[in-house]
Amino acid sequence: VRGISTYDANQRFNCHYGYNSTCMYWADNRPNGGGYYEHAVYTLGGYGVSLDPYLIDFAVHSAGGNYTSTNTWNVSLNLYANGSLAAQFNQQSTNNQMSPSTITIGSEVSDTHASTSDHTDYQYNQWYCGSAWCYQTTTGTDTSTSPPPYGYWRINPCNCQGNTGGAFTTYDHS
Amino acid sequence: MNRLKLRFGILLLFAIVVVGVVAFTSQSTRAVTSTKPPHVPDPSSMFQGGNPYPPGGTAISPHASANNAPGAAFSQQDVIDFLNKDGEPTTNGTPPKILSIQFVTAKQASDLMQGESVGRPDNYLVCYVKLQGPFSRRGEHVPSGVSLEKDAAWEDMVFDASTGNLLVGGLHP
Numbered sequence: 001v002r003g004i005s006t007y008d009a010n011q012r013f014n015c016h017y018g019y020n021s022t023c024m025y026w027a028d029n030r031p032n033g034g035g036y037y038e039h040a041v042y043t044l045g046g047y048g049v050s051l052d053p054y055l056i057d058f059a060v061h062s063a064g065g066n067y068t069s070t071n072t073w074n075v076s077l078n079l080y081a082n083g084s085l086a087a088q089f090n091q092q093s094t095n096n097q098m099s100p101s102t103i104t105i106g107s108e109v110s111d112t113h114a115s116t117s118d119h120t121d122y123q124y125n126q127w128y129c130g131s132a133w134c135y136q137t138t139t140g141t142d143t144s145t146s147p148p149p150y151g152y153w154r155i156n157p158c159n160c161q162g163n164t165g166g167a168f169t170t171y172d173h174s
Numbered sequence: 175m176n177r178l179k180l181r182f183g184i185l186l187l188f189a190i191v192v193v194g195v196v197a198f199t200s201q202s203t204r205a206v207t208s209t210k211p212p213h214v215p216d217p218s219s220m221f222q223g224g225n226p227y228p229p230g231g232t233a234i235s236p237h238a239s240a241n242n243a244p245g246a247a248f249s250q251q252d253v254i255d256f257l258n259k260d261g262e263p264t265t266n267g268t269p270p271k272i273l274s275i276q277f278v279t280a281k282q283a284s285d286l287m288q289g290e291s292v293g294r295p296d297n298y299l300v301c302y303v304k305l306q307g308p309f310s311r312r313g314e315h316v317p318s319g320v321s322l323e324k325d326a327a328w329e330d331m332v333f334d335a336s337t338g339n340l341l342v343g344g345l346h347p
Binding site for chain 2: 003007010011012014015016017018028030034036037038039040041042087090091092094095096104145
């Protein structure tokens with residue numbers, strides 16, 4: 001799992017302890033009762049920091065070229081700010097046997113007080129289809145629970161000329 | 175006449191250079207200020223090059239002291255002070271009980287975490303800390319359907335021994 005999350009000043013896994021923070025993270029929920037581990041990757045700022053300047057290219061893929069089952073996963077991040085590469089990190093999730101079979105697209109919001117999340121667009125949705133990366137061609141199945149955040153396909157993916165995996169949008173303005 | 179030609183030639187060359195520099199500079203400026211999204215590379219190519227080591231989260235303040243652990247920029251007491259000041263309490267509202275604080279290599283810390291990556295070279299010095307809960311699991315990023323109602327029994331954390339930054343933290347049933 002990887003993404004952006006907010007953390008109270010003293011909340012565990014905070015990327016800047018002592019301050020309410022907005023952080024990029026990656027985490028693995030390990031097999032066989034191995035627990036949940038979270039890695040702080042990048043501090044974007046405090047609560048409410050604008051993410052508009054950023055384009056985040058966060059990827060997880062198998063380390064050994066075996067895309068169907070492996071226990072080592074490369075976690076890579078390219079962070080662009082105002083169109084320029086601002087940070088680039090490569091990490092590994094090790095000793096973590098998995099056989100990926102689905103992609104899940106969307107966002108989650110959890111909080112103990114009121115919260116909002118602006119529109120987030122998921123574009124160029126791809127999955128590894130045996131020998132290459134293939135764009136998503138169907139709208140898949142809605143597995144959301146108790147919205148918000150709400151989500152919808154702003155551009156439907158299709159098995160058609162020009163398809164680039166559609167654009168799925170989520171938001172929480174409740 | 176020849177000297178005039180030479181001067182004219184030098185001036186022409188200078189003008190070409192100036193025009194070239196201006197053109198290059200304006201192109202560079204356009205490239206930096208462009209709002210066009212950058213090219214997104216094939217994910218399989220992204221693991222080559224780049225800095226593999228994120229700094230981690232700001233946590234313990236490093237400082238020079240004779241009390242520091244060998245090779246580290248802080249001491250066991252600094253870890254205790256950090257946990258008392260900024261650590262998250264147990265769900266009982268009490269401070270967590272510290273089970274161990276060990277300055278070990280990243281490889282040893284990874285072994286203590288059943289192979290979880292520390293994100294540092296194997297021989298890099300880190301500080302492994304183990305705490306007894308119970309701890310809230312709020313904020314865990316897990317797939318939908320995974321219950322977070324049961325508290326975690328214990329927690330472990332790994333700090334960069336040079337910077338005091340938190341590199342990874344874990345919660346366990």
